[in-house]
Amino acid sequence: MLDDRLKKVASYIEGGTLLDIGSDHAYLPIYAVKNGIVQNAICGEIVKGPYDSTVENILAHGLADKIEARFGSGLEVVSEDDDIDSITICGMGGPLIADILRGGFENVSGMPRLVLQPNTYSYPVRRVLRDMGYAITDETVLRHGRHFYEIIVAERGEASYDEKALMFGPVNLTKRENAFIRKQERELEHQKRILANLEINSANQEKMNEIREIIDLLE
Numbered sequence: 456m457l458d459d460r461l462k463k464v465a466s467y468i469e470g471g472t473l474l475d476i477g478s479d480h481a482y483l484p485i486y487a488v489k490n491g492i493v494q495n496a497i498c499g500e501i502v503k504g505p506y507d508s509t510v511e512n513i514l515a516h517g518l519a520d521k522i523e524a525r526f527g528s529g530l531e532v533v534s535e536d537d538d539i540d541s542i543t544i545c546g547m548g549g550p551l552i553a554d555i556l557r558g559g560f561e562n563v564s565g566m567p568r569l570v571l572q573p574n575t576y577s578y579p580v581r582r583v584l585r586d587m588g589y590a591i592t593d594e595t596v597l598r599h600g601r602h603f604y605e606i607i608v609a610e611r612g613e614a615s616y617d618e619k620a621l622m623f624g625p626v627n628l629t630k631r632e633n634a635f636i637r638k639q640e641r642e643l644e645h646q647k648r649i650l651a652n653l654e655i656n657s658a659n660q661e662k663m664n665e666i667r668e669i670i671d672l673l674e
């Protein structure tokens with residue numbers, strides 16, 4: 456039932472209660488509870504169709520006493536009374552994950568572990584973690600066909616990251632996994648193609664310089 460991406464996310468979850476934001480089908484919390492990774496879970500979902508699917512799947516697996524579905528946006532579905540050990544936010548763009556974290560973390564008590572899986576542009580996720588006083592403790596990149604999936608794990612702690620670390624990930628830069636390198640190679644090819652097109656059209660110098668800087672960083 457669970458794909459490799461969410462299985463990998465599940466391997467980073469810890470503690471008694473999981474909060475999964477943007478649960479959709481609820482496959483991740485169902486897997487985490489069924490496999491004893493956590494005892495309970497709360498699912499947050501903002502869209503009616505996916506919310507209904509969350510509720511149906513929880514019932515279908517007979518887990519209504521252990522997994523609760525809550526309808527609402529981001530972290531507004533929790534309060535300080537909820538004792539949460541891990542938070543997962545997966546399968547969304549990096550800017551949306553960053554907005555969710557920035558816009559409601561005051562509702563979260565304790566120091567839950569964060570396991571985040573941005574589909575695109577992870578820079579704002581790392582920046583918000585740094586600003587919130589969370590340190591990145593692990594990262595990985597998974598490849599599935601033409602897609603690359605990043606997973607970022609963070610724990611409460613001070614950290615200072617330079618631009619390079621925010622862009623590529625401090626742990627990715629140390630681990631240099633094959634999928635991570637391949638992802639950057641592909642991004643480099645992509646940026647070079649954009650630059651070549653801009654040069655042909657003698658487009659705006661400012662934009663070209665911006666892309667040259669990205670290319671330098673990627674190289």
Ligand code: SAM
Pocket residue numbers: 461476477478479480499500501502505527528529530544545546547551555
């Ligand atoms: N987390 C699952 C996964 O990784 O397979 C589902 C990912 S699905 C692409 C993203 C889900 O996040 C959608 O069901 C969407 O409705 C939900 N979502 C988007 N913004 C949200 C928000 N601010 N609060 C809660 N859920 C949100």
